[in-house]
Amino acid sequence: xxxxxxxxxxxxxxxxxxxxxxxxxxxxxxxxxxxxxxxxxxxxxxxxxxxxxxxxxxxxxxxxxxxxxxxxxxxxxxxxxxxxxxxxxxxxxxxxxxxxxxxxxxxxxxxxxxxxxxxxxxxxxxxxxxxxxxxxxxxxxxxxxxxxxxxxxxxxxxxxxxxxxxxxxxxxxxxxxxxxxxxxxxxxxxxxxxxxxxxxxxxxxxxxxxxxxxxxxxxxxxxxxxxxxxxxxxxxxxxxxxxxx
Numbered sequence: 001x002x003x004x005x006x007x008x009x010x011x012x013x014x015x016x017x018x019x020x021x022x023x024x025x026x027x028x029x030x031x032x033x034x035x036x037x038x039x040x041x042x043x044x045x046x047x048x049x050x051x052x053x054x055x056x057x058x059x060x061x062x063x064x065x066x067x068x069x070x071x072x073x074x075x076x077x078x079x080x081x082x083x084x085x086x087x088x089x090x091x092x093x094x095x096x097x098x099x100x101x102x103x104x105x106x107x108x109x110x111x112x113x114x115x116x117x118x119x120x121x122x123x124x125x126x127x128x129x130x131x132x133x134x135x136x137x138x139x140x141x142x143x144x145x146x147x148x149x150x151x152x153x154x155x156x157x158x159x160x161x162x163x164x165x166x167x168x169x170x171x172x173x174x175x176x177x178x179x180x181x182x183x184x185x186x187x188x189x190x191x192x193x194x195x196x197x198x199x200x201x202x203x204x205x206x207x208x209x210x211x212x213x214x215x216x217x218x219x220x221x222x223x224x225x226x227x228x229x230x231x232x233x234x235x236x237x238x239x240x241x242x243x244x245x
Contacts, residue, residue, distance in 0.1 A: 004034035004054030007041060008061055011162050012119065013184035015041045018060045019095030020079040022047035027091045040162070044098040058086075073214035076224055081214070094225065097188045099163060100170035111140045111172040117149035118180035121202060124150070128197055128231065128242065132176055135245055144168055144182055176245065187225070194226045198239055208236040 003025070008015040019041050022033045026047040034054045035042045042048040065085035067073060075081040076093075083090040105111065114132060117123040129152050132141065143152050147159035157168060166185050169175055174193045175186035186194045203211055208230055213222040222228075230239040 001055045002031070002034060002052065004036040004057040006037045006057060006059040006061070007035070007039040009037050009039045011040055011181060013179070013181045014061065015039055016095050016097075016181065016184035016188070017078055018082065019045070019097065019188065020092045021060070021082050021086070023092045023096065024079065024083050024088050024090055025086065028088045041097070045096075046098060067214075075214055078223055094190055095184065095188050097166060097185070100167045101189070103167065103170040105171050105173055107173070109138060109140050110174075111142060112136050112174040112176060113142050113144050113169045113172040113182075113186075114152065114154055115145045115149075115175070115177035115180050115182035116143060116152055117145055118178045118183075121178045121180065122199070124178065124197060125199065125231065128199075129153075131242055131245060136174075139174075142168055142172070145180075183226075187223070190225070195229060195245060196226050197229045197231070197242070197245070199231055205232070205236060208239055211237050211239060 007018055022042070022045050025031070025033055032047050032049045034052050035048050035050045036054065036057055038050070063085060065081055073081065075084065079093045080090050116129065133153055141154040142157050143154040144160065144165045145158050149158050160168065165182065169182065169186050169192060170189045172192060174195065175183070176195045176197070177183050178197055178199070183194065183196060186192050198208065198211065213224050228239040229242055229245050230236050231242055233243060234241050
């Protein structure tokens with residue numbers, strides 16, 4: 001059976017989050033998946049084929065992946081959840097774009113990439129931006145994202161193409177941001193240390209006590225391979241105090 005997949009075609013984390021599936025599928029079945037939707041996320045994926053007719057099609061956005069809304073799911077990564085929903089053994093636990101993976105980051109000076117504005121998370125506050133500036137004053141701090149994102153005192157490379165931005169992230173030692181497409185890009189490069197800031201206007205102090213990957217009531221973009229920080233001066237749940245960023 002030849003299996004096709006439908007994936008979101010807009011440049012977003014909604015599409016990148018599924019970028020672990022084709023390799024896992026191939027390593028289980030020896031077959032490539034057929035890209036039905038023409039999504040950008042598969043442009044360099046060696047485990048994807050196009051222009052063929054599938055026997056069955058799965059819409060990944062609407063597929064019934066296992067989830068327990070009232071308790072903590074038993075998965076240790078999004079990839080593990082996707083594989084469980086497709087009856088696959090997991091070999092790859094993070095998404096891959098299959099570009100910039102041989103990039104060797106420069107350590108003189110070290111580089112941090114920052115993404116300040118997310119589709120549904122608003123923008124990092126002035127306090128957070130100033131804290132990043134102070135903590136990384138001896139680093140090169142590069143801002144990636146859209147041209148209309150919140151301005152910062154950092155090196156302005158907003159408006160770069162998607163793959164150019166991915167290259168900047170792959171070339172950095174640290175990525176700092178919020179839930180956004182650029183965070184999902186950073187997850188494609190496991191050696192890049194990822195620090196996501198959870199702002200008070202999205203999850204308050206009481207909610208942060210329960211904030212946990214794959215737990216009911218929270219978005220399942222939260223993953224165990226990322227460090228989480230809050231806006232406050234003390235640790236809450238799995239989030240670290242902002243001054244530790």
